[in-house]
Amino acid sequence: KMTKTIIKLTVRDVRFPTSLEQHGSDAMHTDPDYSVAYVVIETDQGMQGYGLTFTVGRGTEIVVCAVEALSALVVGKSLEEIVSDFRGFYRLLTSDGQMRWIGPEKGVIQLATAAVLNAVWDLWARSEGKPLWKLLVEMDPRKLISCIDFRYITDALTEEEALGTSLDQMLKEGYPAYTTSCAWLGYSDQLLKQLCTDALNDGWTKFKVKVGADLKDDIRRCSLIRQMIGAHNTLMIDANQRWDVGEAITWVTRLAEYKPLWIEEPTSPDDILGHAAISKALAPLGIGVATGEQCHNRVMFKQFLQASALQFVQIDSCRLGSVNENLAVLLMAHKFKVPVCPHAGGVGLCELVQHLILFDYISVSASLDNRMCEFVDHLHQHFRSPVVIQNAHYMPPKDPGYSCEMLESSVQTHQYPQGQVWKKLQ
Amino acid sequence: KMTKTIIKLTVRDVRFPTSLEQHGSDAMHTDPDYSVAYVVIETDQGMQGYGLTFTVGRGTEIVVCAVEALSALVVGKSLEEIVSDFRGFYRLLTSDGQMRWIGPEKGVIQLATAAVLNAVWDLWARSEGKPLWKLLVEMDPRKLISCIDFRYITDALTEEEALGTSLDQMLKEGYPAYTTSCAWLGYSDQLLKQLCTDALNDGWTKFKVKVGADLKDDIRRCSLIRQMIGAHNTLMIDANQRWDVGEAITWVTRLAEYKPLWIEEPTSPDDILGHAAISKALAPLGIGVATGEQCHNRVMFKQFLQASALQFVQIDSCRLGSVNENLAVLLMAHKFKVPVCPHAGGVGLCELVQHLILFDYISVSASLDNRMCEFVDHLHQHFRSPVVIQNAHYMPPKDPGYSCEMLESSVQTHQYPQGQVWKKLQ
Known part of the structure; x- marks a missing residue:
């Protein structure tokens, strides 16, 4: 019997003019218009699955074009067919003999893969009547592992090892979050103070500040925020890839007195050895290195872990190849004993990644030590089921x-x- | 005075149905239709510049879409304006505050950057009345260095070091080539024998064989080719990213008796540490590791060199950010004393990369030791100035x-x- 065959895929270019108010501004992305390539798939029984990937404005149309190119691989397949060999389906999308050339598994084509597979996972969870995190938590471990493509990571984690991971069952009352809403680079000191005060009143204890454009400015802002939040709360800093390796070490050393827990994205997201050098140099100062929001696939995360190049793994629900590839990274992080602190914000990233980090906590890490999930309070009102903080x-x-x-x-x-x-606006 | 302002950019999706005859087939790309995103820019004085990037069929339309997105950054600029600050122009394209999110500097958007900048370099060389290699060789070293974006590579090579590179002047009679035309994976033994015989008659001494799909098959084919070409000629093998790290070592060890000079692309093009492990394991067998045709930017090449993860650098004229980024890689390879053996073939890759390797020989390496440039004898007839072998x-x-x-x-x-x-064909 033909059930739940996917008969249609639509993709739309949806943009929010966030740059008008400097939301989301940092040292490298100075005028982001938060956007998504928004995918809807539909089955012959009228059921729908929704997926998206996040972008920051111009270029979204290229991702839309890539989703359209992938849609031929999805339309006509049944959900049962896909999830009965999800690894095979993942590889069909990521290793198409012609399209892999323009990746492989990176950049535009991987973002498009994420949008499409996010919709497939959404459809799967809906068809089981469960939120995604529950679908994952309750899934048979062998089934779960069969969703992961282990190609290129078996030297760090084998399928057998992954199966051995303890899939503990426990559920607590929510997952700790930190806020990035208070200190975008383009905000004035006045606005920053106001937002900090509000956030403290709302119970926030962990704050992230954007740095990297101007050292004097960073010193002033970090000093201000540390003063506002007190010594007992947590401060993180984020350079969004602004520096070269040596520059990162010098600059962050100058900010060490404000006791940041981590420096995020100090240099190129591709520079594993550079991050390792920075990690080594900053360890004596008690500052860790965090990265991952632009880490493009599991092979890169594998090496960051192998090289001790990061102390905080920042997965992203829309950069990697959907749940499938994020599962591989969660399991590797667990093996290497590095905490996962997801990237979120943008449009929908909070909504999606909360499922993954709940799964990580309940079924993989069973720990909250040094763990927290980013939160940014923008654009949630556009979702049917917005996050609840x-x-x-x-x-x-x-x-x-x-x-x-x-x-x-x-x-x-x-x-x-x-x-x-x-x-x-035109 | 306004001279040579670029007033128009067109891009077209051009594909050759090469998969019909299994030209170009390998372990991962089983049915390539060699294609290009083909760019023409035009100045107000009627001068034209031509550029392209290479693809293998489906997905070319995505690259075309990306070129269209970049065109707004090019049209309206004068050639003088661009080349007077080529580093700035390079960064304008690769670090656009919105578009960099969908890379950065990798995959579709970097391929599009290559196509556009290849056209700009072509226009520049034409306007000087010189072939590109000559433009480079005769350029003032400071001017040349000013075309390179050193962001993220200063820990391996500074601008000052790059300027110190000896820019020797010498010109010989052609650059040694090797052939990949004889042994695509989809060819029969009969065809392979015939092509080998022809190539030997034409003076070829260096041959590359595709491997990685089936070990028994590889043993038979390598044995056959080694027998055909004799012990004195050179054999290279190419797995096109088929294996995991451990698998690569085991598999290549089984082929060691046929004395390949290198194993090319043994695993994921992103796996620097994996290539380092493979290099280390194969060194006692006298087999080097070669990679680069899908190495997506200078930051990745930097690490491959830092980690001793390759013994042959295979630059690609259309994967990296045009001449600008290739210059960075040539200079780093020189500093790390690793020979450059460019990737070519496809459509137009031989035509383009010959300029870069001539420059490398004349102005940078001044050596032919362990150096040669790939050659594939397909599709040259479609070019105005095809390669001359x-x-x-x-x-x-x-x-x-x-x-x-x-x-x-x-x-x-x-x-x-x-x-x-x-x-x-439809």
Whole structure:
């Protein structure tokens, strides 16, 4: 019997003009318009799955083009067929004999893979009537492992080792979060102070500051924030790839007195050996290195772990090849005993990644030591099931699926370039 | 005075149905249709520059879309303006505050950057009336260095060190080539024997064989070719990323008796530490590791060199950010004393990369030890100034420019999907 055959895939270019207010600004991305390539798949029984990948404006149309190229590999397949050999389906998308050339497994084509597979995972979870994290937590470990493509990582983690990972069962009251909403690079000191005060009142204890454009400015801002939040709360700093290796070490050393827990993205996201050198130099200062939001696949994460090049793994739900590839990274991080602190923010990244970090906590790490998930308080109102934050914790989502579904009215208003919001701005 | 302002950029999707005859087939790319995103820029004075990047069929339309996204950064600029701060222009393209998110400097967006900048370099060389290699060789070293973006590589090579590189002046009679035309994976033994015999008669002494799909098959083919070419000629093997790290070591060890000079692309092109482990394991067998055709930027090459992860650097004229980024890699390879043996073949890769390797020989390495450039004898007839091979050597091109210009009739016949060739195949 033909059940749940995917008969249609649509993809839309949806952009929010966030650059108008300097939300999301950092040392390298000075004018981001938070955007998504938004995918909807539909089955012959009228069921829908929603997926997206995050972008920051121009170039979203290229990702849309890539999703369209992948859609031929999805449409016509049944959900059962896909999940009965999800590893095979993953490889079909990532190792197409012609399309892999323009990756492989990186950049535009990997972002498109993420958007498409996010929709497939959403459909799967919905068809089981569960939120995604619950689908994962309750899945037979062998089934779960069969979703992962182990190609190129068997020297760090074999399928057998992955199966041996303890899949403990426990559920607590939400997952600790930190906030990046207070200190974007483009914000004034006045605004920064106000946002800090508000956040402290709301129960936030962990704060991230953007740095890297100007050292004097960074010293002033870090000093200000440390003063605002006190010695007992946690401060992290984020350079968004601004520096070369030597420069990163010098610059961060100058900011050491403000006691940041980590420096995030000090240099090129591709520079494993560079991050290792920075980690080594900063360890005596008690500052760790965090990276991952632009780490493009499991092979890169493998090496970051092998080389002790990071002390915090920042997975991203939309950069890697969806849940499948994130599972591989979570399991490797566990083996190498490095905490996972997901990247979030943007559009929908919080909604999606909360499922992955809940799974990590319940079934893999069973620990909250040095673990927390980024939170940014923007654009959640455009989602059908927005994140719920209570006392600086992510509360486990209850609705079936992967929390990707956007309000149709939001999609239409923000579609680029024909949506109302963009027409007005032209 | 406004001279040579670029007023127009066009890009076309041009594909050759090479998969019909198994040209170019390997363990991972089983049905390549050699293709290009073909760029033409035009100045207000009617001068044209031609550029391309190479792809293998499906997905070319995504690269075309990316080129279109970049074109706004090029059109309206004058050639003088660009080359007076080429580093700045390079960074404008690769570090656009919004578009860098979908790379950065990798995959589709970097391929598009290559196509666009290849056209700019072609225009520059034409406007000086010189073939590109000559433009480079005769350029003031400071000017040359000012084309390179040193961001993220200063821990391996500083601008000052690069300037210290001896820019010797000497010109010989052509650059040694090796052939990959004889032993694609999809060829029969009969065809392979015939092609070997022909190549030996034409003076070829260095041969590359595709391996990695089936060990028994590889043993038979390597044995056959070694027998055909004799002990004195050179054999290289190429797995096109088929293996995991351990598998690569085991497999290549089984082929060691056929004395390959190198194993090319044994595993993921992103796996620096994996290549280092393979290099270490194979060194006692006298087999080097070669990689680079899918190495996506200078940061990755830097680490391959730092980690002794390769013994042959295979630059690609269309994967990296054009001449600018290739210059960075040539200079780093020189500093680390590793020979450069460019990747070529495809469509136009031989035409382009010959300029770079001539420059490397004349101005950087001044050596032919363990150096040679790949050659594949396909599709040259579609170019205005095709490569000239004499006695297995690339003869220095004489026409002005970067040898990117295709015959307009070839472009029109092969444009996808509306060209005659593709209409017939539908």
